Amino acid sequence: MNTFWPRVGAVLACLAWLAGAPLAAEAQAAPPAGDEILQPVPAASRDPGEHTLLVMLRLPATHFRPDASYGGRYIDDSGRASRRRRAEELARQYGLTLVDDWPMPVLGLDCYVMRYPDQESPERILANLARDPQVEWAQPVASFDGMASTPPTEADALYPVQPAGRYWHVAELHRETTGRDIKVAVVDSGIDASHPDLQGQLAVNANFVDGGATPAENHGTAVAGIIAARAGNGGILGVAPQAKLMGLRACWQQPDLATRCNSFTLGKAINYAILNGAQVINLSLAGPPDRLLDRLLDVALERGIGVVGAIDAKASGPAFPANHRGVLAVASQPARGTAAPAAGSEADPALLAPGNDIPTTAPGGRWSFVSGSSYAAAHVSGMLALMAQLQPKATPTQLRRLLQPGDALNTVNIDACATISRLLHHCSCSCTANLTQRGVGP
Secondary structure (H helix, E strand, C coil), rough: CCCEEEEEECCCCCCCCCCCCCCCCCCCCCCCCCCCCCCCCCCCCCCCCCCCEEEEHHHHHHHHCCCCCCCCCCEEEEEEEHHHHHHHHHHHHCEEEEEEEEHHHHHHHHEEECCCCCCCHHHHHHHHHHHHCCCEEEEEEEEECCCCCCEECCCCCCHCCCCCHHCHHHHHHHHCCCCCCCEEEECCCCCCCCCCCCCCCEEEEEEEECCCCCCHHHHHHHHHHHCCCCCCCCCCCCCCCCCEEEEEEEECCCCCCEEEHHHHHHHHHHHHHHHHHHHHHHHEEEEECCCCHHHHHHHHHCCCEEEEEECCCCCCCCCCCCCCCCCCEECCCCCCCCCCCCCCCCCCEEECCCCCCEEEEEECEEEEEEECCCHHHHHHHHHHHHHHHHCCCCHHHHHHHCCCCCCCCCCCCCCHHHHHHHHHHHCCCCCHHHHHHHHCCC
């Protein structure tokens, strides 16, 4: 098996409970080494309400065990109980109620969820906590949404009508690379592992929302199919059909088919991805900047994991994860005659990939057409898996340079053939004139 960016040696534990997001419940995942998953511990309350904060307290260094099998638990449970009593006393001091806790040794912190009374001002409480020497920081909570513009509609979808087939020529690229054994973490809603195009494609299918069996949901199933649907089932062909998907359910499908996530569930899933050797993390979602999730991405990027995020074209300011430095921010290729989005961080402008009328997998053994930057991001995660197989020691920065050549200063449409050909130093499929002019190929 090829090794892409270095596997994680340090541990990462999860974060906190996000208030106000329906159906979100605590699911404590403390996975051992490898792909096994311990059953999460259910929370006492599935919905803590809108009046909660995240409070971070410094973690004693002696409780950190830096081996790869450590999953965020403590050998000294009495030490954790003692720290929880300290947090309970702090909560009482400020008129709060302790709801939950989660250790984060890689950050040297314990994270506590605290509820404040309805009549209290969260701004005043946060200001008071910021002055307390016991508190590393406290923050409000946020919610996140999948970047799908319209609900999927049922249709027959085969390779000839896939943009990845027509424009990226992935069937030709698969003569050179298929993303074999590259671990791609799909942090999303539930994936239908029984779909004909996805059977056997998920190395992991974990539920970080409520700890139950992972349900088959539209958004996650569609994203997974674009990345790694296998050939030969009369359906579609994924960009990287031999990648190993890590289906990490951190989002859930609402009655209107929209997809919702929160800080707590996303934190646990990203933590699991880092701890269990993901080489690419796909985040087809968007929301406001979140200090804890930003810290998690910092750790992932420092350890050489490629992170792909969907751009929210309607965002009026910085958004997570697309504006996080080092994330490959992806938008849908604009319709003819419309301007390309300029989102992404200042250092990392947007990449453009197919994201309109994309045929892909849907729950129940169906196929659907979908649109949105979520699905453009999925194409790029598949591309990273193809590239990772060919260049297992390349860094995310190096791979981005291949996706976005030096003469493309702003947003750029990804040319999959040219990208793979630059890696191989010969034409891998339908090479462009520009590629030949750059000295790649015959």
